[in-house]
Amino acid sequence: MNRIQQAFQKKGKDLLNIYFTAGYPTLDATVPLIQTLAAAGADLIEIGMPFSDPLADGPVIQQSSTAALANGMNMRVLFRQLQDIRQTVPDTPLLLMGYLNPVMQFGVENFCRQAAEAGVDGIILPDLPLDDYVNEYQEIFRRHNLKPVFLITPQTSEARIRRIDELTDSFLYLVSGPGTTGGQNTQSEGVQEAYFERIAAMNLRNPRLIGFGIGDKASFARACSYAEGAIIGSAFIRALEGAEDAPAAAKAFVSSVLH
């Protein structure tokens, strides 16, 4: 069983997954933020690899990515920062999230090897097509014991959801509605509810986390009533914006969601 599956098995419900952009708000904030998030009660942590043109992201994550790149973040720096992370954060699942082009330029094999060496558990690349994953990446991911995480939207067909469910042993990332990260949900609660319930009724192998537009205690609790947990990204980044002490801000944020 991998760390992601262990986390779900241990807690079962109400899992909190926090996303932040590596190298934001300062280049060296990455490791202290991971340590603080884990200690404060985040059940999974997504480490964003900043990209110049993040198509699936809204303005908040875009701006944090631009800032992180300006701070000097890149793949080599990130892996150097993460090299001893498992000494201080042994159990919390760590996922790398980003876009395909920087990974391609770094070299997929090289990327996966270094991620595995650092103790990373899962990879989220929203612009990696399923077929390309199966044909070109799956073997490499498996060799390094890395789990892919795929997104599902209200428009994703049932057949495609089943296929995605077969391709991983981690969790399914349920995008809450149409939109990029951090967007306000324009759908009615009823429409959203029907979507979450439809997926829940499919009896899938993997647990589900709901993401996009989740940002506080109330929206987290609501998401948790339809899935095993939820993912918070933009709202967390906003909490770090302009913070004097990023770890303190992180701790306060997690606490405000959980308590």
Next chain:
Amino acid sequence: MATTSAFQPNARGYYGEFGGAFIPEMLYPNVEELREQYLTILADPDFQRDYQQLLRDFVGRPTPLFEAKRLSARYGTRIFLKREDLCHTGAHKVNNTVGQILLAQRLGKTRIIAETGAGQHGVATATVCALMGMECIVYMGKTDTERQRPNVERMRLLGAEVRPVTSGSQTLKDATNEAIRDWISNPVDTHYIIGSVVGPHPYPDLVARLQAIISEEIRKQLLEKVGRELPDYVVACVGGGSNAAGAFYHFLDEPSVKLIAVEAAGKGIKSGHSAATSVLGKPGIIHGSRTLLMQDEDGQITEPYSLSAGLDYPGIGPLHAFLGASGRARFISIEDEPALRAVAELSRLEGIIPALETAHALAALDQIGAGPEDIVVLNLSGRGDKDLDTYLKYAEQMH
């Protein structure tokens, strides 16, 4: 008509190693719907009737193939200009938007989004939306809204909403990102009319097919004028590559026809201010397509530069990446200055003021190696009205 099999994308949208559809799941249903339907809709006699009729009565096609005698004398070869500048709205872009608005109607879409650089594609999109009574939103980099002011006003007059984009370099790349984000947020009622042969499959093929009318006409017109369908050279500028794709399309499988693609070198290939993707680019992913793109060693997309807003794009369409890699097309890059000189030259020699994008193709004429017996067709992709401010500033500097 020639078959173009060697240069058609495969079922997954690849031209050789270039193309594909690298899109987040949120876009998958939209792109998949388009992929499943575009060939059927394009082949439908009802679609073809409407498309041909609009091309004739609204766009003003066929556009003339004009023998430019004084320009020919200047370069010692026989030059024909394919007058896309005479299309309604002043550039080739409208061939694509007329086709895509008909496609959008058949897909049941009611809201249209587009990106624009020079504003020509934005104007062409706003125009067909007005014609069909559809809502139209155009994303345009803030830098471009400033340097192509008249086109912003034209779009507004046509009833479109122009949304200035302030992220990144505030040019075409960022406008395209923003249009894609809009599409992600509006997956059901919206069609994205992309302006060039870029983006995820099937867009490069869709746009190439809608622009192919250019080379279809060239073949007929050349036959009438010189007794043969095939020129020796076809020259076109490349931003994303749509006017070049249209001008090349029906010559792709005619190896005797030399295809010349002209990119913008900006202030010079080595200056750090350039948009010459074929020289400076490496394979990577931009806007959902695996193609050549300008990027740093970490795979971050770099900001291109060209005085010309329509060529200021860090990638090229996957077809062009393949044409370059396979040696089928030759790429030439032209700096700002020679392009500006070519504007003045064509204006004075032939009484035609070209768009700044097109001027890059004109400035390459003395490098293509054409002789007195050769027939050169140059795709005059657009007219220069939108660039008058830039031309005047340059003329002042010269004095």
